Amino acid sequence: MLQVLIQGLLLSGLYALIAVGFTLIFSVGRVLNLAYGAYLLIGGYTYFYFSQQLGLPKFAGVALAGIIGCALGILKFQLIVRPLKGNHVAIEISTLILAVFLQSVVIFVFGDSSKILLPIIPGVERVAGAAIPFSNLFAAIASWVILISLWLFVRSTHMGRAMQAVSMDAKGAAISGVDATKINMFTWALSGTLGAIAGVFFASYTQLYPGMWVAPLIIAVAVVIVGGIGSIIGTLIVAHIVGFLEILTSAYIAPELRGVFTMLLIIVILVWRPSGLFGREEL
Amino acid sequence: MALLEIENLSAFYGKAQALHDLTFNVEEGSIIAMVGANGAGKSTLLDSIMGLTQTKGDIRLDGTPITAAKPQDIVVKGVGYAPERFNLFPYMTVRDNLLVGAYTAREDIETNLDMIHKLFPRLEERENQETVSQSGGERQMVSLGRALMSSPRLLLVDEPTIGLAPKVCLEIADVLKRLRDEFSLTVLITEQNANFALSLAEQIMVLESGHLVASGTSDELSSDERLAAAYFGH
Ligand SMILES: Nc1ncnc2c1ncn2[C@@H]1O[C@H](COP(=O)(O)OP(=O)(O)O)[C@@H](O)[C@H]1O
């Protein structure tokens, strides 16, 4: 019981971090970024390359993953989203193709086989019969710190309020002097950074492999659909629903089915409440 | 030189032309009303001044062309806009809505908040309320307040009284006058309700189907029988 609780909390914190970068882009830019999982992929491999292959300090590897993710977000905005201005289907197809393309690049450079990431912080603590790797604990705590900082940033800085403003009323933001293009680019950069860092944590939680962008994308989409896009707080709540659902499924039903109920939940919510549990689209 | 000069301004929605060759000036320190029926092009005119539509012609603020400038640059140059549907940020508090308005004028936040709270004491009492749960009158106040947070010299207000109770209309009229008299703003409003415009503005212009058909003081306009019958109800 305690074991399930602890594992649920650890996983849910990570899921919230994964989902929040996706939510940001949907709320501010109204784009379903189907290449979002690719940030996690690139983040994981960047960390692997710098920290494990080149032997740089682990935190430098995390930071570099964040920087590469940030650059990727900006490139995606400038090269795909801006030129395709407002054409949502084209943007979504292009982002999906981009994800597959990046997967191929990763296979070309690093090979097809999965890799084990050395833990960011080695060691394991046993609590109530559950083995808790320090690495997962660190990932959960770091996720929480990042999420709280993000929440404070969005609530209490001019830039953060402008992000909310663009997400709630584009015309209102424009006549307030907010440059939506700048805010969008910043949001893409932020989303890429968050996604890439989440990728390091996610890969160390599971493993590093070229197809690892799919599962996080489904988690992010699930959180967005179940939560009704919604606020950072909404994202947190739904990430916990999804995280605990997975942990409960693998503890009491079968580990193989852990992702299945998440997808069933998506379908049920789509049919029952298409606008999601919380049903608003703003930050 | 007039604060706002508009010369041969036309505006378009795709191929449809919504404004036809408008030419007029707004003198500094005046309150001007643009009167017109539903669909005449009032909102389009204010949107156009704000850089939100496709236009031809010239718009100058203080002699500087602002035609086709971006809205954010026009805000910086000193134009504030309270649009017809307010376009507030519904899930943000009154205070945060106002603070977004200060995006381009961060040094003036204290001064402007003071002014707004003096003009609309209710906004200070309700500063932590989300605007989604506010009445029409309160939203109009937030909308005006947000426009004032950018420290404008020219305030554009689209149909300030639409849907508001008569008592609130008087409050708004009073505030617009005080903005001109105490805070030396120049105000351009639009109205369907010509009597409200008469009570407030020294100069009135009449817009019909995108054409400027008359312009003058309220006395001049009410002596024209056709206009008087159509807009002033006497
Ligand atoms: N976004 C738009 N797209 C196309 N036509 C529009 C749009 N907004 C307004 N119009 C048209 O432009 C004309 C002027 O509208 P508007 O400026 O809203 O008038 P008013 O504010 O005086 O009621 C109308 O014929 C209206 O149908």
Ligand SMILES: [Mg+2]
């Ligand atoms: Mg209108």
